Amino acid sequence: MSLPIARVVKTNGMVTLQDAGRQHSMQEGVTEGGVMDVHAAYWANKLLGKPKHNPVIEITLGMFELEMLHDCRITLTGANLQAKRNDQVLPLWQSSNCFAGDKLVFQFPQSGLRAYLTFDAELAIPQYFGSVSTVAREQLGGLNGNALQVDDVLYATEVGDDKRTVKMPTQFIPDYNRAETLTLDVLPSYQFSQFSDQAKATFTSHEFQINTNSTRMAYLLEGEPIKHEMTELASEGIAYGAIQIPPDGQPVVLLNDRQTMGGYPKIGCVTRLSGARLAQSFAPKKVAFRFVEREKAVAKWRDFNVFFNT
Amino acid sequence: MFEVAPVSEDTLLISFARGDVNVVPSMVSFIENNVIGLLDIAPAYSTILLRYDILSTDEENIVDALNSWQYDSAAKQQSSSTTHQIPVYYHEEVAADLSAFCKLTNMTATEVADLHSQQVYDVYAIGFRPGFAYLGYVNERLEMPRHDSFKSTVPAGSVAIADRQTAIYPCESPGGWRVIGRTAVSVYQHQQALFKVGDKVQFVPVSRQEYLGQGGVLS
Numbered sequence: 001m002s003l004p005i006a007r008v009v010k011t012n013g014m015v016t017l018q019d020a021g022r023q024h025s026m027q028e029g030v031t032e033g034g035v036m037d038v039h040a041a042y043w044a045n046k047l048l049g050k051p052k053h054n055p056v057i058e059i060t061l062g063m064f065e066l067e068m069l070h071d072c073r074i075t076l077t078g079a080n081l082q083a084k085r086n087d088q089v090l091p092l093w094q095s096s097n098c099f100a101g102d103k104l105v106f107q108f109p110q111s112g113l114r115a116y117l118t119f120d121a122e123l124a125i126p127q128y129f130g131s132v133s134t135v136a137r138e139q140l141g142g143l144n145g146n147a148l149q150v151d152d153v154l155y156a157t158e159v160g161d162d163k164r165t166v167k168m169p170t171q172f173i174p175d176y177n178r179a180e181t182l183t184l185d186v187l188p189s190y191q192f193s194q195f196s197d198q199a200k201a202t203f204t205s206h207e208f209q210i211n212t213n214s215t216r217m218a219y220l221l222e223g224e225p226i227k228h229e230m231t232e233l234a235s236e237g238i239a240y241g242a243i244q245i246p247p248d249g250q251p252v253v254l255l256n257d258r259q260t261m262g263g264y265p266k267i268g269c270v271t272r273l274s275g276a277r278l279a280q281s282f283a284p285k286k287v288a289f290r291f292v293e294r295e296k297a298v299a300k301w302r303d304f305n306v307f308f309n310t
Numbered sequence: 311m312f313e314v315a316p317v318s319e320d321t322l323l324i325s326f327a328r329g330d331v332n333v334v335p336s337m338v339s340f341i342e343n344n345v346i347g348l349l350d351i352a353p354a355y356s357t358i359l360l361r362y363d364i365l366s367t368d369e370e371n372i373v374d375a376l377n378s379w380q381y382d383s384a385a386k387q388q389s390s391s392t393t394h395q396i397p398v399y400y401h402e403e404v405a406a407d408l409s410a411f412c413k414l415t416n417m418t419a420t421e422v423a424d425l426h427s428q429q430v431y432d433v434y435a436i437g438f439r440p441g442f443a444y445l446g447y448v449n450e451r452l453e454m455p456r457h458d459s460f461k462s463t464v465p466a467g468s469v470a471i472a473d474r475q476t477a478i479y480p481c482e483s484p485g486g487w488r489v490i491g492r493t494a495v496s497v498y499q500h501q502q503a504l505f506k507v508g509d510k511v512q513f514v515p516v517s518r519q520e521y522l523g524q525g526g527v528l529s
Binding site (some may be wrong): 022023024025026027028029030031032137138187189190231233234235236237238239240241242246247248250259260261262263264268269271272294297298300301302305306309 | 315316317318319320321323338348349350351352353354355356357358359361364365435436437438439440441442444455456458459460472473474475483486503507
């Protein structure tokens with residue numbers, strides 16, 4: 001059975017279907033993909049009792065409208081996109097009951113950058129390497145290998161009938177606007193030891209500004225150049241959060257849609273949870289880096305996954 | 311023989327002292343059969359990136375498993391490898407970096423083409439993006455560092471060099487390698503890559519007319 005759930009009325013080309021991302025795909029050169037902000041997206045699913053890998057709509061920068069074609073409970077988390085259901089405020093960080101004919105409208109972010117919309121339904125979306133995650137530059141995932149387009153319709157095989165309103169405990173609600181400068185936790189790795197003390201000091205003692213060309217693939221940062229003389233480097237696999245320092249000294253943080261391999265020197269990796277916060281920021285926001293202990297970062301990431309695994 | 315270093319919360323990098331071309335594939339098949347909680351691996355020339363499920367295993371378990379790998383240098387790769395002949399038009403009208411490349415290496419375009427096409431390359435890895443094959447190694451006179459920063463568009467079919475590596479861009483994409491030629495052959499179509507690890511690749515210089523006849527484009 002195939003039930004039409006919602007139709008795209010308006011979009012900005014940056015609204016995509018995502019989930020927890022791909023596995024066992026790097027050997028084919030296929031990127032991990034997946035939701036940019038795991039915290040907000042996993043909460044969207046958790047509130048509906050869904051696993052973290054359940055498909056969600058990642059709404060980047062607003063300018064997106066959806067028409068409901070079926071009664072369905074939804075949740076909305078992440079950025080404040082001044083969301084409305086018809087003319088009513090559509091509340092964040094909780095579930096809402098929507099009805100066939102409802103118009104959901106998302107506008108420019110007041111805080112954060114990406115909102116996550118989940119349906120209490122089993123969406124029917126083709127999977128590639130076990131994931132629906134859209135990577136438009138590779139024509140992979142989503143409905144047709146593309147970001148959502150006007151008149152795209154999401155279908156489901158099953159729609160939930162639970163109408164209860166579920167809210168996220170308020171202590172978990174992040175304030176994306178809180179700090180003027182976002183501090184990112186970094187694990188020193190890759191070519192870290194080959195950077196000079198001076199380069200490391202430049203890296204941790206200066207602020208960098210997010211460049212407007214930042215995407216799901218990479219956040220480009222601008223600031224005091226981090227100098228090094230490394231040139232000969234064989235390409236190697238790139239982990240989530242890897243911070244490349246090309247010869248021009250401007251850091252590039254590689255995120256979900258990163259290339260699988262690269263050969264520029266890397267000073268370390270932004271932690272998964274810091275990367276999620278970075279993904280809620282955009283130009284001209286400033287960021288700073290601090291090195292953290294691996295043990296603590298591992299424990300934090302494990303606890304996070306345990307929490308969302310239940 | 312190899313070292314293991316953590317790179318992020320759930321990812322390790324295995325690095326080998328440069329050995330023969332079969333070392334990495336041997337370890338890859340060992341990992342696929344023996345590592346519990348494996349989420350992904352990215353083999354390269356002399357490294358393997360390994361991501362694991364933090365809820366079912368940890369670094370110590372993985373390192374223990376890796377330590378029981380034994381490399382038998384006598385055991386050749388069992389798969390019969392294919393040799394691909396790839397026609398390349400080496401000319402500045404399709405290769406934005408060729409003129410500068412010639413200046414930096416003090417060679418003519420013909421010398422660059424001859425040197426680049428005189429040897430048979432091994433496919434060491436597939437990565438960066440689907441269908442992108444890392445070939446090695448180029449003659450040392452052709453070794454050239456990457457551009458200082460990414461170029462926003464490198465055309466599909468571009469044949470390029472970065473340090474000792476050479477490759478063909480499967481489709482138009484950003485890139486930082488030095489482009490010295492272009493092929494009309496499509497190395498990635500319908501989600502199928504032309505090359506696989508262990509294959510061999512040889513470039514064959516062709517004229518403008520041949521390149522165009524093969525469906526090559528100039529823009």
